[in-house]
Amino acid sequence: MTTNKLDTLEPLGSLSMTDRVENSLRLYFTESGFKPGDSLPNEQEMAQKLNVSRNVVREALSRLRMLGMIEARPRRGMVIAQPDLLVGLEKVMNPSLLSQDNLKDVFELRLILEMGIAEFLFARKTEQDLNELEAIVASQNDATVVSKEEEIAFHGKLYEMTGNDTFKRFQTLLMPTFDHVFTGYYNQSKKIEIPNPVTHYDLFKILKTGTVEEFRKAMYTHLAVYFASIL
Amino acid sequence: MTTNKLDTLEPLGSLSMTDRVENSLRLYFTESGFKPGDSLPNEQEMAQKLNVSRNVVREALSRLRMLGMIEARPRRGMVIAQPDLLVGLEKVMNPSLLSQDNLKDVFELRLILEMGIAEFLFARKTEQDLNELEAIVASQNDATVVSKEEEIAFHGKLYEMTGNDTFKRFQTLLMPTFDHVFTGYYNQSKKIEIPNPVTHYDLFKILKTGTVEEFRKAMYTHLAVYFASIL
DNA sequence: AAAATTCATTTGTAGGACAAATATAATGAT
């Protein structure tokens, strides 16, 4: 609890002007109740008000612009924009830079997500979804040993079927990292060579004619090969 | 599939020099196989190499610095750093700016996550965790109608018990947004006034002495009040 | 050889300049 509070406390001495201006602007935007489409004061005004150079203001604005929080129309001024939720995550997601701890957490996160989507799948599956999923399963020759691409195709389709676009994109972000960690744990081969007691076809069949409970149980077994390495 | 490929294609004309330098630097860092701790060329060199002003380079670097991908030690040069996975998400998470679609997705995401953590909870629960959880449950006078704070305390503890720090922080990010959407769907009151057939105490008891399957079933019923509004 | 001093390096910050395009105002034509 107390540590949580301290998380927002940054080492003041190390904060550059740009950092402080960024914070000030964020505060200003929310305090002023700005909504997407509202126009902002120009850079010079901000700089004067904050008593810093226009350079510093621009560096701070550049950050917010990257995240899609503001938009600058050259020679017409800036407006508040509607940031995309995952753009920040996309920008940071770089397996070779992330810490081992973060990578492990991502690894687990995927498992948590896959276990959690059962309800949504059954609530939202359509005939067409099932047909597409069947096509994906049918194209997989060896049912017990699937390639990385086949794995992504099948599970990706499941994420897509949740009807949650953010969720689907989230998966697209996590998958490479997941794979990076997984192959790191096992070996450097490109194939996931572990035979699976519950195949993609099994999962498909249950999703088509079975129940939520059955599906989740099957999915658990299907994922157990990953779980086993960390739980 | 084709749309996915196009996602990475930005409108070239609208790309500012800063945008392009940011992309160039990202490419440069990964292509060069930079690892955390490696030192970077100085700003002037980059500017000359890229044939842009130092201002543009600094604006791009400012972005990477915000995300924690690089660190600048004044007068000693810059080094590649280890970005925190969620820092980008934190920076963007602002309920009043996010789109209605994004908000809805976050809402669903929480439900998916809560349904997915059962395995981890049972695999990693400790005596101390259970004691703390019991204390939280005990402090809630009316078992069927809990306040927002009590809700956060209980479920927050669950996330914490997964032992996945990123996951826990992820929840801290999602919760306010979730609440924002939920209260928006129902009313403006601060209390979640809907009586719940499965109480926190029930969940606690199952987590202590029950099975994974029992817990998930109970959690489903517990969350059904939220599910009902969107599924 | 050790200590003190000087020097070069590099980020952070400030401030000035101007191109280009847009919106607005002013001017001119009918």
Add this chain to the structure above:
DNA sequence: ATCATTATATTTGTCCTACAAATGAATTTT
């Protein structure tokens, strides 16, 4: 008076120069 044309002001994007301050390296002094 109305419309079309022209001039003006605005504002972001980009470039340039300058300098403070602290660090680390190089140099000089003792």
